[in-house]
Each structure stands twice: as structure tokens, then as C-alpha cells.
Amino acid sequence: MHVVRPPVDGRGAVGEGVLMPGPGALSPATEAALFADAGLARGADGVLRLGGVALAEVADAVGTPAFAYNADAIRARYRALAGALGDLPHRIHFAVKANSNLAVLRVLRDLGAGADIVSEGEMRRALAAGFAAEAIVFSGVGKTADELRAAVRAGLGHVNVESTAELERLAEIAEDERRDVSVGIRVNPDVTTDTHPYISTGKSGIKFGVPTDQVLPAAAFIRRHPRLALTAVAMHLGSQILDPAPYGEGIERLRELVERLRADGTDTIRAVDIGGGLGIRYAEEPALDLEAYARTVVPRLRPLGLTVYLEPGRFLVGSAGVLLATVLYRKHSGGKGFVVLDAGMNELVRPSRYQAYHAIVELAARGRPAETVDVVGPVCETGDFLALDRTLPTVEAGERVAVLGAGAYGFVMSSNYNTRPLPAEVLVDGGRFALARPRQVAEQLFRDENPTPFD
Ligand SMILES: Cc1ncc(COP(=O)(O)O)c(C=O)c1O
Secondary structure: OOOOOOOOOOOOOOHHHEOOOOOOOOOHHHHHHHHHHHOEEEOOOOEEEEOOEEHHHHHHHHOOOEEEEEHHHHHHHHHHHHHHHOOOOEEEEEEHHHOOOHHHHHHHHHHOOEEEEOOHHHHHHHHHOOOOHHHEEEOOOOOOHHHHHHHHHHOOOEEEEOOHHHHHHHHHHHHHHOOOEEEEEEEEOOOOOOOOHHHEOOOOOOOOOEEHHHHHHHHHHHHHOOOEEEEEEEOOOEOOEOOOHHHHHHHHHHHHHHHHHHHOOOOOOOEEEOOOOEOOOOOOOOOOOHHHHHHHHHHHHHHHOOEEEEOOOHHHHOOOEEEEEEEEEEEEEOOEEEEEEOOOOOOOOHHHHHOEOOOEEEOEOOOOOEEEEEEEOOOOOOOOEEEEEEEEEOOOOOOEEEEOOOOOOOHHHOOOHHHOOOOEEEEEEOOEEEEEEOOOOHHHHHOOOOOOOOO
């Protein structure tokens, strides 16, 4: 049993949506902005709709806990990002880790996105969702030999290596398979970002990327190898980044490297991959200014004359998803109030893991008085909460709520702890909704186990 109680006084730094704003409800302007980002609207009747669909109907149909994703909100984000980049040649590779539901992947594929993956499992998902192998980039610091072999056999667009040891292993596999492989070097550009330390990935001294001083020798190795071609240089700075400045810094480092690589005789680079990490609004923090992002990155990238790859995850899907939950009980203990939901850290671990803030709203608003409560889940951990000291309308047992900003790093990080089946996932599109993944049943969780393995 772990006891986790992050500070709630004052405002923390904004990384990873980390801000416990302290007692007090969201301002109407912030709630309106969060609703707009998600495609949520509250009717005069108090009914909350996502993409035109009453969320109470979704909850009635599939039960709770359940995630619902608004396809139109995903499309709006994709188009806004692509639009901000204008005529800069680019391809947006959706970071599958953020939300790997096939229906969500299909929405993005249909928009023309590629996929950024970090495991063979994600590769199989991306291929199953219909992404062309050529439009898939394989990132990740610990790819196994089997995973590299699977990527080589599938003919992925490129494999971003994160160490010279991985590069050597990839070379052996390429020879063995007699296949030509396009390699990207993920560089650690040593750039500091103002985000949660667990999701800051572009700083020297952490596990990600090839340090800049090892890039030229790695490129020389690739040049000498008949099966390898260095087709991209890449970076990924971290996640939930709201300030464009670090991207400018990182791109400058990549630009210097590309120039030195070209001077050294590498003439195969066709893409520069600037990673993902673009942040979203979870509460009172200002949204990422896409125009400012574009003003920072586009002029620095254009002179390279390369196709620009991006790997956003959260930005495309985070705001588009909500987690639906039912109030099981209300209770009082130690002078404070608790609202116990049927959803908690199993479904959405971010509050517990990163002290992340997620707005919580009623599915049916009735103008009730507000109260300040801890919103907790059913799991046997004191750290199982979705909100602490949160001011909410007084919701009664049996009522349903929506946890906002749950489209990224929600279901994908969910767990079966306490042998709790994974929740349902629903796609909302064109004023309709459909089940994109049914809720697990408990038997699925143990049917492959053997109670008497020695018999
Ligand atoms: C290599 C890489 N690309 C892209 C992403 C996506 O990040 P985000 O969802 O913040 O855009 C990650 C996240 O960890 C990553 O490691």
C-alpha cells in the first residue's frame, strides 16, 4: 500500500498537466476551452454531449468505466497542426503509444498520418489499422533483436536507433535478412524542457537518444555498411511541452549535425524528425500556441530542404477522449468528503503517477451546490485517486461523470491490477457512437493460467 498525497496548495509547474490548482472549480472560461478542445457541449437541459452524442446514452449502452473518443476532435487537431506547418514538406507520424485503439488509428491513417511505434506490438497494431509499412517509424531505446528483425522484414519506413550497440545489432540483422534498411539516428540534443521529469527525454544523462558526440562515428559506420542508409536524424524532447523554444534549440542542434554529416559524405538523409511532445490544455494552463510553434520550427527547418517528420501523440488525441465513470458511494472520513467512483488508477493512472490534473464534470448538470472532495477509485491503494480536494457539484451515488483529457495515455496505461477487467472503448463519429473495444470479462484475465502447472 503506497501513500501518495501530492501538494495541493498553490500551483505546481505545468509539466505533464501537473498542476493541482488547489481548492476551487475551473473557471467558466477554462471549462469552455476544455469543452471546445474535446468537442463537448452541454445543452440547456444539462445533458453533456461529445461530438453530438449524449454521453449518458454511451454509458447506458456500454456501462462504465468506458473511454469515449471523438473522431472529429482528432481530425480538428491533425488539420490544425498540418495547417500550421503550411507548405513545409512534412509527415505527421502519430505516436501510437498515446492511444493504440485500432479505430483511433484508422481515423488518423485516413487523414494521411503515418505511425510512430515503440514495439513490435505497436507495429502489428499499426499494420492492422492499415498504415503502410513505409509510413511507420520505429523508435524506442530497447528494441529486441526479434523486434528489429520483424521491422526489417516488414520493410518499415525507418528504424530510429538510440545507441551504437543497437545500430550494430540492426546491421547484423540487415545482413542476415539480406534487406536494405533505412536508419534514423535519434539524437539526444541535450535540451531542457519544462515538463515532468519522468517525461523529459531530450536531456543529456537520461537513457534516450545517441549523444551528439557519437553521431558522426555512427553515421560513418552506416556509410560503410552496404545494407544500411542513414535517411533521417531525429529527436524527441519530452511530452506535454507548451513552450516552443526548446524545439528551436533542438532543431538548431539537428541542423548543425545534418550539415556536418553532409560535409562528411552522408548524402542519403531525406528526413529530419523533430519528435512529438506538443502539450494540451488540462486545466488553467495556456494552450500551446500552434502559430508560435510553427514560427519557431518552420524557418529553422526549411533551409535543410528535407521532409520534416513529427511524432505527436497527446496533442492529437488527448483532448478528444473522456473517461466515463459512475459514482458508487459517497463517504466522509477524517473530516473530509470522498466520492468513490468505479474508475480509478486502473483506468487512468496519470493523476496517481504524475499528479496530473484532469477536469471532472457531470454527465447531467442540475445546478447543484459545490463541495470539495477527493475523487477516488476502488483499487486498494491510497494513491488510487483521480482528483484530490476537488470542488465539484454534489454528485450522488448512481450518477455518472466524465473525466476530461483522457484520450492520451489513458487506456494504453490501464492495468488489470486487482483483477479488474479493462474498460470499454467507444468511438464517436458523425453524431453516432460505436464500440471500438468491448470491456474485458474477468475470465479473460486468467484463462491462460494453470492452477496446477506441475500436473
Ligand atoms: C520517440 C517518441 N515520439 C513521440 C512521442 C509522443 O509524445 P507525445 O504524446 O507527448 O506527443 C514519445 C512519447 O514518449 C516518444 O518517446
